[in-house]
Amino acid sequence: xxxxxxxxxxxxSFSSNESFARAAAAGFAAQLDPTLDxxxxxxxSVSEAxxxxxxxxxxxxxxxxSMRLRILDGEKLEIVIRDKxxxxxxxxxxxxxxxxxxxxxxxxxxFTIMESFMDKLKVKSTxxxxxxxxxxxxxxxxxxxx
Amino acid sequence: MKIASEYSxxxxxxxxxxxxxxxxxxxxxxxxxxxxxxYLPRDLVLDLTQxxxxxxxxxxxxxxxxxxxxxxxxRMYIENPQTQPLKVLDASGIDRMIPIAAKREVTT
Numbered sequence: 001x002x003x004x005x006x007x008x009x010x011x012x013s014f015s016s017n018e019s020f021a022r023a024a025a026a027g028f029a030a031q032l033d034p035t036l037d038x039x040x041x042x043x044x045s046v047s048e049a050x051x052x053x054x055x056x057x058x059x060x061x062x063x064x065x066s067m068r069l070r071i072l073d074g075e076k077l078e079i080v081i082r083d084k085x086x087x088x089x090x091x092x093x094x095x096x097x098x099x100x101x102x103x104x105x106x107x108x109x110x111f112t113i114m115e116s117f118m119d120k121l122k123v124k125s126t127x128x129x130x131x132x133x134x135x136x137x138x139x140x141x142x143x144x145x146x
Numbered sequence: 147m148k149i150a151s152e153y154s155x156x157x158x159x160x161x162x163x164x165x166x167x168x169x170x171x172x173x174x175x176x177x178x179x180x181x182x183x184x185y186l187p188r189d190l191v192l193d194l195t196q197x198x199x200x201x202x203x204x205x206x207x208x209x210x211x212x213x214x215x216x217x218x219x220x221r222m223y224i225e226n227p228q229t230q231p232l233k234v235l236d237a238s239g240i241d242r243m244i245p246i247a248a249k250r251e252v253t254t
Contacts, residue, residue: 015169022199040199040230047201051168105171107205109238116237 005031006070012062013054013083021050021067028069029077032139041117042077042137048110049081049133055102057085057131079118079135087127095123148196149177151185158187163196166204166231174204178211182218190215190222200231205238212244223247 007028011017022043029042046067053065068080088094095115100108115121120136147170148163160178164170182190190211194200208224215222224246227235235246 015167018167018169019165037229037233040233043199044201044230044234047167047199051201051203055168104210105175105203105206107202107209107238109202109205113202113234113237117233 001072002074004071004074006068009067010064011067013058013065014062015051015054017065018047018050018054021065022046025067025069025079029139032071032075032077033142034139035142038137038139042079045114045117045135045137046079046081048114049079049135052110052133053081053083053085053131055106056088057083059086075138075141077137077139079137080132081135082130082132084130087129087131088123088125089127091123091125147173149174151177151181153181153185153187156188157191158182158185158189159191159193161193161196165199166197166207167199167201168203171203171207174207175210178207179214182211182214186218187215188220190220192222192224194224194227194231197228197231200227200234202234202238204231204234205240208235208240208244 009024025046026039026043029039050065057063063083063085066082070078072078093099095111097112098108100106114135118135118137122134125131147166150161152159158181160181162174166174212222222244224244226248
């Protein structure tokens with residue numbers, strides 16, 4: 001595995017940073033020449049992961065969210081979104097479609113969407129310490145337009 | 147997030163424009179609920195022609211609006227979602243509750 005390029009960002013868990021995070025991810029991913037659909041998938045998944053940090057990791061305070069994007073082997077986009085918040089006690093339950101602790105303001109579809117829009121999703125969480133979400137998406141090189 | 151609405155003949159159309167995420171969800175929920183309370187429509191149409199982005203927060207907004215309409219005996223439809231919002235709608239399976247249609251052409 002070769003890391004061809006990367007960015008690291010840190011921002012406070014203000015909900016106004018949701019649109020910034022997905023725009024930044026899309027801007028970085030653009031060098032892989034993704035299709036509009038692929039860009040949409042990346043923006044959606046980043047939005048879900050960052051929203052989880054804001055709503056669930058730091059429910060009553062403002063904490064730091066870090067986002068690292070890497071390009072691996074010139075064609076894979078790796079997205080790592082990390083918080084140092086509350087953590088998830090029961091990951092299996094948290095990842096079930098429609099399950100949420102967020103009440104009627106949340107749909108419980110965040111992890112389901114990340115899972116179906118990305119090639120790989122890995123979630124690591126320690127209660128009281130924080131959560132790390134790692135996502136991987138291969139951007140296929142299109143022929144004839146390079 | 148911008149919201150506009152239009153009412154005629156028992157049919158309320160709410161137009162959502164911009165990006166619908168957790169940050170803008172409250173504006174959308176409140177805007178839709180206010181319009182429903184004002185017009186008490188038989189049908190609610192959510193027109194997504196101008197909505198460039200939506201994540202799962204939008205699903206929660208739609209489900210809440212649907213419940214509000216249903217509790218008053220009304221119906222709800224989603225019209226003309228762009229590619230990205232449509233993919234999120236599809237992933238949520240919401241079309242089992244709410245019909246999703248491409249915009250009807252205006253006939254003269």
